[in-house]
Amino acid sequence: MSSNSIATLAKEFEITPGQVTSVLSELGVLFDGDEFVAEADELSIIKETLGEQRGQKVLVLAPGANVRDIAASLDKQPQDLIKDLLLKHKTPAQLTTSLAPEVAEKLAGGYGFSIKWQVAETKTEAPKKLIASTAAVKPISGAQHRPPVVTIMGHVDHGKTSLLDYIRKTRVVDKEHGGITQHIGAYQVELPEGKITFLDTPGHAAFTAMRARGAQVTDIAILVVAADDGLMPQTLEAIGHIKAAGVPMVIAINKIDKPSANPDKVMQMLMAQEVVVEAYGGQVGSVNVSALTGEGVPALLERILLEAELLDLKADPRGDFRGVVIEAKLDKGRGAVATILVQEGTLKISDSIVVGSAFGKIKAMTDYTGASIKEAGPSVPVEILGLNEVPGAGDKVEAAENEKVARAIGEQRATEARDKSLMTGKRKISLGDLRRQMDEEDVKNLNLIVKADVQGSVEAVRGLLEKVKNDEVEVKVIYAGVGQPSESDILLASAAGGIIVGFNVKADAKTKTEAERAKVEIRSYNVIYELIEDIEAAVKGMLAPKFEEHGLGTAEIRLVFKLTRAGFVAGSYVQEGMIKRGAECRVRRAGEIVYTGKIDSLKHIKQDVREMTAGQECGIQFENWTDFKEGDLVEAFEMVQIMD
Ligand code: GDP
Numbered sequence: 001m002s003s004n005s006i007a008t009l010a011k012e013f014e015i016t017p018g019q020v021t022s023v024l025s026e027l028g029v030l031f032d033g034d035e036f037v038a039e040a041d042e043l044s045i046i047k048e049t050l051g052e053q054r055g056q057k058v059l060v061l062a063p064g065a066n067v068r069d070i071a072a073s074l075d076k077q078p079q080d081l082i083k084d085l086l087l088k089h090k091t092p093a094q095l096t097t098s099l100a101p102e103v104a105e106k107l108a109g110g111y112g113f114s115i116k117w118q119v120a121e122t123k124t125e126a127p128k129k130l131i132a133s134t135a136a137v138k139p140i141s142g143a144q145h146r147p148p149v150v151t152i153m154g155h156v157d158h159g160k161t162s163l164l165d166y167i168r169k170t171r172v173v174d175k176e177h178g179g180i181t182q183h184i185g186a187y188q189v190e191l192p193e194g195k196i197t198f199l200d201t202p203g204h205a206a207f208t209a210m211r212a213r214g215a216q217v218t219d220i221a222i223l224v225v226a227a228d229d230g231l232m233p234q235t236l237e238a239i240g241h242i243k244a245a246g247v248p249m250v251i252a253i254n255k256i257d258k259p260s261a262n263p264d265k266v267m268q269m270l271m272a273q274e275v276v277v278e279a280y281g282g283q284v285g286s287v288n289v290s291a292l293t294g295e296g297v298p299a300l301l302e303r304i305l306l307e308a309e310l311l312d313l314k315a316d317p318r319g320d321f322r323g324v325v326i327e328a329k330l331d332k333g334r335g336a337v338a339t340i341l342v343q344e345g346t347l348k349i350s351d352s353i354v355v356g357s358a359f360g361k362i363k364a365m366t367d368y369t370g371a372s373i374k375e376a377g378p379s380v381p382v383e384i385l386g387l388n389e390v391p392g393a394g395d396k397v398e399a400a401e402n403e404k405v406a407r408a409i410g411e412q413r414a415t416e417a418r419d420k421s422l423m424t425g426k427r428k429i430s431l432g433d434l435r436r437q438m439d440e441e442d443v444k445n446l447n448l449i450v451k452a453d454v455q456g457s458v459e460a461v462r463g464l465l466e467k468v469k470n471d472e473v474e475v476k477v478i479y480a481g482v483g484q485p486s487e488s489d490i491l492l493a494s495a496a497g498g499i500i501v502g503f504n505v506k507a508d509a510k511t512k513t514e515a516e517r518a519k520v521e522i523r524s525y526n527v528i529y530e531l532i533e534d535i536e537a538a539v540k541g542m543l544a545p546k547f548e549e550h551g552l553g554t555a556e557i558r559l560v561f562k563l564t565r566a567g568f569v570a571g572s573y574v575q576e577g578m579i580k581r582g583a584e585c586r587v588r589r590a591g592e593i594v595y596t597g598k599i600d601s602l603k604h605i606k607q608d609v610r611e612m613t614a615g616q617e618c619g620i621q622f623e624n625w626t627d628f629k630e631g632d633l634v635e636a637f638e639m640v641q642i643m644d
Contacts, residue, residue, distance in 0.1 A: 004043065006034045013047075014055040018073035022060045023049050028404035030360070032388060033487075033510055057113040064098040068415060074111055077518075078491075084110060096415055142316040146378040147188065147195035148308035149217055149341065152252075153242065154224030155232035159254040162291035163224060164200055167301070170294065185327040185339040186381030187368035193305045197341070197379045199326060217324055217341060217394075220307050221249045222300070223275075227261035227288070231269040239273055248311070250303050251277060251286040257293050315378035321345035323397035325355060326381060328390045329454045330483050330505070336360075336387040340397050347382065347399075348375040352406040354398050355391035359410030361403045362386045390482035393455050414488060446473060446539060447498030449489050450480035451505050457528075458482055461503050464532050473539045485511055485522050493520040503531060552636040553577020553614065557587075557628055561619075568626040569603065569619040572634060579618065580611040583636040587628060598623040599636060 006024075010017040017034075024031050027046060029038060038046060053060075059073045067085070071078040078095050084107060085091045091103050099107065105115050152160045171189035188197050199218065221242045225235055242249050251270065253263045267277050267286065276282025285303045289296035322344035331337045336358065340347065347353075352361050363386035367373050376382045388410070391397075400406035448465060452458045462480045469475055479492055485500045485507040493500050500507075500515070502524040507515060515522050525531035559571035572579070581602040587595040602609050603619035612618040620634060 002040070002043065003035055003037050006031060006036065009047075009050060013050040013053060015050070015053050015057075016073070016075040018071075018075040019053055019059060020050065022069075022073045023053070025404075025407075026060055028402070028407075030388070030403060030407060033508075057111075059108055059113050059115050061104065061115050061117060063101065063117055065104060066096045066098050066415075067093050068095045070099065070104060070107065074108065074113060076111070081107065142318050143314035144317065144378075145194075146313050146315040147197050148219040148304060148311065148313055149197045149199065149379055150220050150222060150304060151199045151218040152222045152224060153238035154222075154252075155226070155229070155234040155238075158224045158226040158229065158232070158235070159291045160224050163222075163252065163254065163289070163297075164198060166291045166294055166297060167198065168200075170297070171301075184366075184368050184381060184383045186341060188380065189301065191301055191305065193302065194308070195379070196301060196304055196308075197381060199341075199381075216245065216247075217326070217343075218245065218247050219311060219313055220304055221245075221247050222252050222304070223249050224252045224254050225266050225270075226255045227253045227263050227266055228255055228258045230262075230266055231273065236273065239275060248307055249275070249284060250300065250307060251275070251284060252296075252300055253286060253288045254291055256288045257290040257295065263288050313379075315344050317346050317377040319345045321347055321351070321397075321399040323347060325391045325393055325395045325397060327393050327455060328482060330390050334385050336390045336483070337383060337385060338387060338391055339381055339383050341381050342376050342378055344378060345399070346375050346377045347384075347397075349373075352400045352403045353387075354400050354406045354409045354413075355387060356395045357410050357414035358387045358389045358391040358395075359400070359403075359406040360386040360388050361406070389486070392481070446475050446535070447478050447493070448475060448535070449485075449493050449498055449500045450477055451483055451485050451489060451500065451502045452480075453482065453504040455482055457503050461501070461528060461531065464528065465501075465535060468532065468535050468539055475535060475539060484508060485515070487511060487514055490515050490518050490520045490522075494518040499523065501525065501531060501535070503528060548640055550638045550640040551577065552583055552638060553579055554636070555579050555612075555618070555620065555634045557620070557630055557632040557634065558617075560628060560630060563606075563619075566601070566621065568628075569621055570628045570632070570634075572618055572620050574612050574614050574616050574618065576614050577636075578611050578613045579620065579634065579636045580638075581609070583638055585622070585634055585636045587622070587625075588633045588635065589629065589631070594632065595622060595625050595628070597625055599634075 006017050006020045010020050013020070021031060023046065024036060027049065029036055029042065029046065059070070061069065061073060067081050068078050071081050074081070082093055082095075085093045085103070088110065089103060089106055091099070093099065101115075101117065108115050152164055154160050167189060168187055184200075186197060186199050188195050221238075223235065223238055223242065225231060253266050255261055256263060267280055270277060270284075271280055275284055277284045277286040279286065285307065287296050287300040287303050289300050291297075321342070323340045323342045326339040326341050328336065328338040338355070347362070347365070349362050349365050353359065362384050364384065365373055365376065366383045367376070368381055373382065400409060450458060450461050450465065452461055458480050462477045465475055465477055478498060479489070484505045485502055489500050490511065492498070499521040500523070502522060504526055506524045507522050512522065523531075523534065525534075553574060553576050555572040555574045557570040557572045560568060561571055562568050579599065579602060581599055583599050585597065585599050586593050599620055600623040601621040602612060604612060604616070609618070622628070
């Protein structure tokens with residue numbers, strides 16, 4: 001295996017980097033930015049193919065190639081091609097417009113390239129090649145019982161984490177790490193009666209985020225209520241979420257070791273929320289527990305298994321694969337790391353998968369104890385490496401026939417997603433210069449693309465930014481995701497006239513160069529409040545400035561005279577306040593305004609002066625106006641910007 005540079009190969013074979021990438025795509029070799037990894041024999045095939053193109057200006061394209069593909073192959077900006085198409089070829093097009101072969105050939109011809117059309121499979125066919133479909137809810141012949149997937153919810157400090165920790169510590173046998181269990185967002189416990197999968201991200205934020213993405217992951221919810229505290233606001237919210245999801249719940253009345261514990265009161269309070277526990281004649285299971293002493297925990301686990309039995313949860317380990325992302329992050333050393341819950345079928349190492357627009361081949365797979373595993377069946381949470389970018393929590397995971405197909409689908413989705421968010425208008429915005437841009441270009445909203453290290457910070461930054469608003473300027477987060485700012489972020493920012501803000505992530509050198517070329521600003525922060533403050537400041541600057549007239553003084557014109565060099569001068573007497581050179585003024589004649597403009601020069605006995613105050617005589621000249629008469633009244637004022 002060696003790492004290779006696309007740019008170096010392009011130079012070596014005297015072709016464009018775009019030509020190299022299309023050869024790589026054709027051969028199904030994954031690349032990341034300028035780099036790709038290949039075995040020695042793979043590399044020789046690549047070089048052989050490149051050799052065929054040496055010095056030749058030939059683009060290898062799939063039929064139906066769109067503007068973006070062609071731009072990449074030509075190593076040109078898509079915008080330039082779009083302009084060319086419109087002006088030279090009278091063909092209006094967008095990034096994703098597939099060009100008719102003759103148009104594509106003419107376009108490429110304009111840059112001295114000819115096109116060799118690929119006969120093999122095309123990107124547009126790719127989605128049909130998915131082995132697993134997302135709608136895999138069909139009856140499954142080989143279905144077997146699977147462990148229930150459990151989420152713990154409840155008010156803060158009621159003991160969710162303690163309960164999860166207690167269960168993990170006492171029930172998870174660590175195979176590799178001498179008792180230190182890896183945190184991967186989910187774990188499994190094994191009881192004589194069966195297994196349970198716990199999602200280790202307590203709180204309904206994760207639960208709701210997943211549901212918002214259409215992923216119903218949880219089979220059973222545990223509602224933790226502290227016996228000494230009773231039902232609190234987040235308990236009520238959790239009840240709402242659980243009911244809305246139609247998921248059965250088991251109540252864990254926690255902290256019963258405390259002298260002040262009052263489980264009966266909790267049950268009564270629940271009744272008021274129409275959650276009727278068995279002890280009160282209802283259907284909802286309730287177990288008194290202590291996450292501190294462990295009392296009642298075995299009974300809680302048994303109760304969950306009983307509930308699971310009633311649900312008759314089944315999946316076919318040999319069926320089509322389907323899974324969902326529980327959490328994902330960017331790891332400096334390992335790249336995109338995702339915890340996936342297998343929902344259907346079996347996930348194996350080296351499988352090619354697509355997750356939203358992310359794709360890849362599974363390079364490594366570990367279970368919740370940190371042990372390497374080769375495959376994972378239904379309800380098993382695993383951590384995987386090998387995706388090209390960080391997917392979102394709640395994203396569906398699908399299997400693809402091979403890496404090439406995974407890539408084609410991922411890229412197609414990325415393009416679609418990008419085009420969807422593309423907006424009209426192509427202003428280049430800079431944070432420090434917003435005010436001027438607003439004045440000159442009538443910019444009234446600030447489009448932001450947020451990139452951060454983990455999903456949690458993405459949501460936090462987005463949440464705070466969306467609050468930075470006022471009547472005149474709107475802050476819009478047009479895209480937010482995990483990972484370093486990338487080329488596609490730049491494209492989006494450039495198209496939408498936005499800027500990219502990074503939190504705990506920085507653009508690499510290549511992306512920075514790309515950003516400079518596209519005139520897109522990338523700002524990186526490590527302190528969330530600095531980020532917010534900067535945006536707030538920019539937004540304040542963006543406010544259309546408000547001015548108020550501030551009266552300075554009045555003067556009466558008493559004598560009109562002419563100076564040899566300077567021309568007509570209004571000999572005046574300052575009646576009140578002051579008259580200032582450069583000030584705005586109005587001149588009234590018998591009450592009517594005869595002039596509005598500026599005081600151009602102010603003289604006192606032929607000397608230029610800056611200002612004259614009440615009781616003094618002076619000579620006034622106005623900007624572009626000499627038609628003044630004796631008796632005219634000059635009112636001087638200044639426009640003062642008022643702050644909100
Ligand atoms: P979370 O916010 O719901 O995750 O709550 P934590 O698990 O962080 O617990 C909050 C506090 O309650 C911590 O100080 C725990 O030690 C304490 N705690 C949790 N469970 C119990 C319990 O069963 N008994 C007692 N006495 N304290 C508990």
